[in-house]
Amino acid sequence: MxxxxxxxxxxxxxxxxxxxxxxxxxxxxxxxxGGVVRMSVTDARLCPFGEVVEVVGGSDTLVIAVYIRxxxxxxxxxxxxxxxxxxxxLLNQLIPGRTPGDPYGEMEYSALGEVGNxxxxxxxxxxxxxxxFRMTQSIPAVAMDMASALLDIGLxxxxxxxxxxxxxxxxxxxxxxxxxxxFFLLPDFHSSSxxxxxxxxxxxxx
Numbered sequence: 302m303x304x305x306x307x308x309x310x311x312x313x314x315x316x317x318x319x320x321x322x323x324x325x326x327x328x329x330x331x332x333x334x335g336g337v338v339r340m341s342v343t344d345a346r347l348c349p350f351g352e353v354v355e356v357v358g359g360s361d362t363l364v365i366a367v368y369i370r371x372x373x374x375x376x377x378x379x380x381x382x383x384x385x386x387x388x389x390x391l392l393n394q395l396i397p398g399r400t401p402g403d404p405y406g407e408m409e410y411s412a413l414g415e416v417g418n419x420x421x422x423x424x425x426x427x428x429x430x431x432x433x434f435r436m437t438q439s440i441p442a443v444a445m446d447m448a449s450a451l452l453d454i455g456l457x458x459x460x461x462x463x464x465x466x467x468x469x470x471x472x473x474x475x476x477x478x479x480x481x482x483x484f485f486l487l488p489d490f491h492s493s494s495x496x497x498x499x500x501x502x503x504x505x506x507x
Contacts, residue, residue: 312345312346315345315346315347315467315500316342316345318345318427318431318500319342319345319469319471320341320342321427321430321431322423322424322426322427322469322484323340323341323342323423323469323471324340324423325422325423325424325426325427326340326419326420326423326424326471326473327339327340327473329419329422329423330419330473330475333395333415333416333419334394334395334475334476336475336476337475338473338474338475339473339474339475340471340472340473340474341471341472341474342469342470342471343470343471343472343481344468344469344470345468345469345470346468347465347466347467347468347497348465348466348468349464349465349466350464350465350466350487353380353448353451353466353468353485354448354449354451356468356470356483357382357384357448357451357483358384358448359448360447360448360449361447361448361449362384362447362448363384363385363445363446363447363448364382364383364384364385364445364446364447364448364451365382365383365384365385365387365388365413365443365444365445366380366381366382366383366443366444366445366446366450366451366454367380367381367382367413367414367416367417367418367421367441367442367443368380368441368442368443368444368454369381369417369418369421369438369439369441369442370438370439371421371425371436371437371438371439372436372437372438372439373434373435373436373437374434374435374436375428375434375436375488375492375495375496376488376489376491376492377486377487377488377489377492377496378486378487378489379421379424379425379438379484379485379486379487380451380483380484380485380487381416381417381420381421381482381483381484381485382448382451382482382483382485383413383416383480383481383482383483384481385445387480387481387482388413389401389402390478390479390480391412391413391416391480392409392412392413394475394476394478395412395416396408396409396412405445410443413443414440414441414442414443415441416482417441417443418438418441420471420482420484421438421441421484422438424469424484424486425438428496428500431500432496432499432500434496434499464487464490464493465493465497466485466486466487467485467486467487467488467497468483468484468485469483469484470482470483470484471483471484
């Protein structure tokens with residue numbers, strides 16, 4: 302059986318995995334932002350890496366992307382992608398006294414890197430808890446660019462357009478404001494089957 306052929310039950314289980322990670326992230330964001338943060342999973346599935354740009358709005362869409370490398374028993378690349386509007390809402394809550402629309406400087410990129418670090422770390426923790434894999438993650442790198450640049454970066458790091466990517470879309474609500482974020486996990490070729498087979502097995506037996 303193709304490890305990427307998921308049944309309806311598999312997709313429900315994958316969504317539940319997304320909820321586990323979102324729960325971890327909500328706790329961390331509540332501390333970072335102050336006050337209650339609610340997170341919900343709006344989409345959880347596998348898709349070809351070549352479709353990533355369409356998921357975030359198309360190749361010419363401007364996005365904020367946080368790139369993180371994971372290493373250990375599972376290796377691969379992670380992206381946390383925000384629209385400029387969502388990033389702006391976050392920054393205005395994270396940086397006291399910031400004027401909306403201010404240009405991005407070191408402080409803004411650092412804050413967005415921390416957001417990406419929290420969200421990716423939450424899903425790494427969920428995978429580790431569920432499957433028992435030991436993994437570490439790199440310091441985040443943040444960039445603002447067209448969505449098509451994400452594809453170029455992924456290809457540069459060895460992910461083919463047909464390689465499967467784990468997509469989890471989340472909605473964060475804090476202080477009456479909603480922020481949409483996309484999490485993509487692109488396991489290296491040698492890690493793909495091991496990760497997805499393990500996840501499917503654990504989620505199906507849970």
